[in-house]
Amino acid sequence: MDTDKILLDHGSGGKISHALISAMMLPVFQNPILEKLNDGAELRIGAERLAFSTDSYVVDPIFFPGGNIGDLAVNGTVNDLAMCGAVPLYLSVGMIIEEGLGISDLRAILHQMGVAAKSAGVQIVTGDTKVVPRGAADKIFINTSGVGRIPDGVEVSGQRAKPGDRILLSGTIADHGIAILTRREGMMFDAPIVSDTAALNHLVQRMLAVDPDIHVLRDPTRGGLGTTLNEIAGQSRVGIRIMEDRIPVRPEVAALCELLGFDPLYIANEGKLVAFISPERADAVLAAVRDDEHGKDACFIGEVVSEPAGRVFMQTGIGGMRIVDMLTGEQLPRIC
Amino acid sequence: MDTDKILLDHGSGGKISHALISAMMLPVFQNPILEKLNDGAELRIGAERLAFSTDSYVVDPIFFPGGNIGDLAVNGTVNDLAMCGAVPLYLSVGMIIEEGLGISDLRAILHQMGVAAKSAGVQIVTGDTKVVPRGAADKIFINTSGVGRIPDGVEVSGQRAKPGDRILLSGTIADHGIAILTRREGMMFDAPIVSDTAALNHLVQRMLAVDPDIHVLRDPTRGGLGTTLNEIAGQSRVGIRIMEDRIPVRPEVAALCELLGFDPLYIANEGKLVAFISPERADAVLAAVRDDEHGKDACFIGEVVSEPAGRVFMQTGIGGMRIVDMLTGEQLPRIC
Numbered sequence: 291m292d293t294d295k296i297l298l299d300h301g302s303g304g305k306i307s308h309a310l311i312s313a314m315m316l317p318v319f320q321n322p323i324l325e326k327l328n329d330g331a332e333l334r335i336g337a338e339r340l341a342f343s344t345d346s347y348v349v350d351p352i353f354f355p356g357g358n359i360g361d362l363a364v365n366g367t368v369n370d371l372a373m374c375g376a377v378p379l380y381l382s383v384g385m386i387i388e389e390g391l392g393i394s395d396l397r398a399i400l401h402q403m404g405v406a407a408k409s410a411g412v413q414i415v416t417g418d419t420k421v422v423p424r425g426a427a428d429k430i431f432i433n434t435s436g437v438g439r440i441p442d443g444v445e446v447s448g449q450r451a452k453p454g455d456r457i458l459l460s461g462t463i464a465d466h467g468i469a470i471l472t473r474r475e476g477m478m479f480d481a482p483i484v485s486d487t488a489a490l491n492h493l494v495q496r497m498l499a500v501d502p503d504i505h506v507l508r509d510p511t512r513g514g515l516g517t518t519l520n521e522i523a524g525q526s527r528v529g530i531r532i533m534e535d536r537i538p539v540r541p542e543v544a545a546l547c548e549l550l551g552f553d554p555l556y557i558a559n560e561g562k563l564v565a566f567i568s569p570e571r572a573d574a575v576l577a578a579v580r581d582d583e584h585g586k587d588a589c590f591i592g593e594v595v596s597e598p599a600g601r602v603f604m605q606t607g608i609g610g611m612r613i614v615d616m617l618t619g620e621q622l623p624r625i626c
Numbered sequence: 627m628d629t630d631k632i633l634l635d636h637g638s639g640g641k642i643s644h645a646l647i648s649a650m651m652l653p654v655f656q657n658p659i660l661e662k663l664n665d666g667a668e669l670r671i672g673a674e675r676l677a678f679s680t681d682s683y684v685v686d687p688i689f690f691p692g693g694n695i696g697d698l699a700v701n702g703t704v705n706d707l708a709m710c711g712a713v714p715l716y717l718s719v720g721m722i723i724e725e726g727l728g729i730s731d732l733r734a735i736l737h738q739m740g741v742a743a744k745s746a747g748v749q750i751v752t753g754d755t756k757v758v759p760r761g762a763a764d765k766i767f768i769n770t771s772g773v774g775r776i777p778d779g780v781e782v783s784g785q786r787a788k789p790g791d792r793i794l795l796s797g798t799i800a801d802h803g804i805a806i807l808t809r810r811e812g813m814m815f816d817a818p819i820v821s822d823t824a825a826l827n828h829l830v831q832r833m834l835a836v837d838p839d840i841h842v843l844r845d846p847t848r849g850g851l852g853t854t855l856n857e858i859a860g861q862s863r864v865g866i867r868i869m870e871d872r873i874p875v876r877p878e879v880a881a882l883c884e885l886l887g888f889d890p891l892y893i894a895n896e897g898k899l900v901a902f903i904s905p906e907r908a909d910a911v912l913a914a915v916r917d918d919e920h921g922k923d924a925c926f927i928g929e930v931v932s933e934p935a936g937r938v939f940m941q942t943g944i945g946g947m948r949i950v951d952m953l954t955g956e957q958l959p960r961i962c
Binding site: 296297298347379384386392397415417418420422423425428433620623 | 629630631632633634635636637638643646647650651654655657659660666667669671672673674676678679680681682683684686715716718719720721722723724725726727728729730732733736737739740743749750751752753754755756757758759761762763764767769771773775956959960
């Protein structure tokens, strides 16, 4: 492997991404906030606890079943803030546009950003637009950054998973990544597979209303559920056991994954979350999640154990046990 | 002109950029914070007044005399926050990297970001890295967003220029744009023209210590001093008069501008500011600016008048008067 140059794998969200961040970025920018490696940073400014997060979107194609790069960018940062336990309030938008992008495409993207922001209840308050010559970018890239307020008493962090916690998954996995893939490859179906892109902040507020002490929240985007669970197991130094037959996957998504040789555990989601909850509160939280439009298929997929720390195991459908590692290598570039 | 597609001019920071923002973005994202069109948004969260800003950097080349895309990105957002009168505190970094970028180049960029952040006294607390296939971006694009705290009593805004205000410029203009241009074109000089990229937040704090009621602060980046003054004249509905022979331009920069047919008034700066100050406080502020390493060449370049509102006039070196309009068209793409 050529290690002098950046590879697509460095952007996978998987093992090599984590290695890059650990080796190159943490030492340069060293500070305890960044080192927590949560979806967003928790800041204290005066009396306020704020969440602050950023994400750049480079999805290809920019229009796909269920959304476009615009609502994806708004929902993604709204979700990163929500996964800090914050109420998302304000977003910035930084666009890098390739010369020649159709004005009508830009209008459609902006329109969808406006719809998504309104639906999530956030305001887009500042922005920046750069245009680069043809060939120097691919149509449009959008960065959204966001600020939210963390309510008193909420302490959500990837470091807080505890043995005994039940692990809630809010719905089916792999819908977004497979929707992008099918559109990119030009596969046509009677009923297209649709991205799950959605803002989860209202769902999170429902959950925190039932249990303000939810330990961990995270949305399994790049790298998929498998990578996300590994991150949490590592940050909290706990073991995680999940059961394959509890994880909901739409039959058409499962069929395509099988056909194409993809493991749905590593395919990106853009409207799902996992939550780690004390066993006493778990059933009440699940009931609240199922009441929400984005949580109808929610279920418990496993639990936290003390050993082996940092490892994720899955009991397979036929009763065996296998290690679920982080994603290694990039299987689907530019899905977000 | 093909108006169906995005043109390089849309990213110029000049007239057509403003038209794009006014026509397409403000209606979709409508809210009073965005509509102020300052360098950053002013937010109220609980008891705190915060500034929030974003900028994407697509400069070409990524290494240039005086800096690289890394410190440029940190300084740029630090400055946008400072121009809101805020003390910059926290930055996010979103990188879009083209597959194949040299790891050593990335390391040099990250190093320079760390140096710039330390020098400005800000923390980089959250980030995101995307990698796109070769040809889908040009080496590296960096978005930085930032959060700062606005001290009580400070009310800096592009809408607060008042007739009688004196206009302070902190130093020579056009250094950054011309430094980028000469490097891009491979022009070699015994003493290269060096970008002025620098964080101005400490300078702004000195200024606000002398006069907490400074009316307007802005850094004349894309579109240059000419465009910035037009923005302020428009936002405040005042006239602006400047004197050409007061505006400092390095002789070698002036010579190159003349040779290449560029007007230094429209060339980007990355370490300069303009301030609009009540006449009673102006001399004291100027003295404070000149005490700062980034303000040694500071001077007054003109003043605010009541009529004609929205217009900028310049008394030329030979005594005539000419209108200074916003930049029309893009003269130097990808300078930041």
